[in-house]
Amino acid sequence: MEKYVGFITQDLRAGVAIIFACLVLIVFACLLDMWTGIDAARASKEKICSRPLRKTGTKIVDYYRLVMFFILIDILGLCFPWYTLPYGAVIGTAGVLFVEGFSVVENLRKKKSHAAEVADMAAKIVECLTPEEAQKIIKKIKEEKK
Structure with a gap:
């Protein structure tokens, strides 16, 4: 019995570590987007106010809501023996990183314009x-x- 409990807790620890890494990556991606956006605004001599920080905070919370939905799918996936990792959280995070990556590229183009x-x-x-x-x-x- 202890063998099975150890196996389950090890799986849970790995899953929680992956989800935590996903959440940290989302924060870094949003901060990187804010940084490139501020640089682009400085390059075009636009006024910079505290709005980008508020907007970034809102984006992070919205992205977390999306990833939480995928985590719910992952929790449902625990019913299946082949569902061993939080695939939903990873896919949701990949989508967020893809969107933020486009935003960073857009800001860099704006800066070089x-x-x-x-x-x-x-x-x-x-x-x-x-x-x-x-x-x-x-x-x-x-x-x-x-």
């Missing part, structure tokens, strides 16, 4: 005294774009 330079170029065009000067600046922008 040099949106801050567009405003400076527009101001230079407006300050031009003649249309020829404006055409020179527009030509310069087109050459940099290629």
Whole structure:
């Protein structure tokens, strides 16, 4: 009997460790997304307020709710002898990491888009005294774009 109890508790410990790792990965993914979002905002000279931190906290809680749903599926899966790991939690976490990965890539693209330079170029065009000067600046922008 002790052999079976030891086996069950070992399985539970492994499952809880995997679920804990999944929850930690979700927090790190959300914080990484917030970090890249703030960097992108700084690059485009946008005002940064405390809203990103609140938004990140809300995202983490929402993602945890989703993963908790998958954990309920994992608990139901304990009824089957072949269901040995928390597959649902792992799949849910993989989905969250996939979504956050897209968000990080989007933020990195936004950062490299040099949106801050567009405003400076527009101001230079407006300050031009003649249309020829404006055409020179527009030509310069087109050459940099290629």
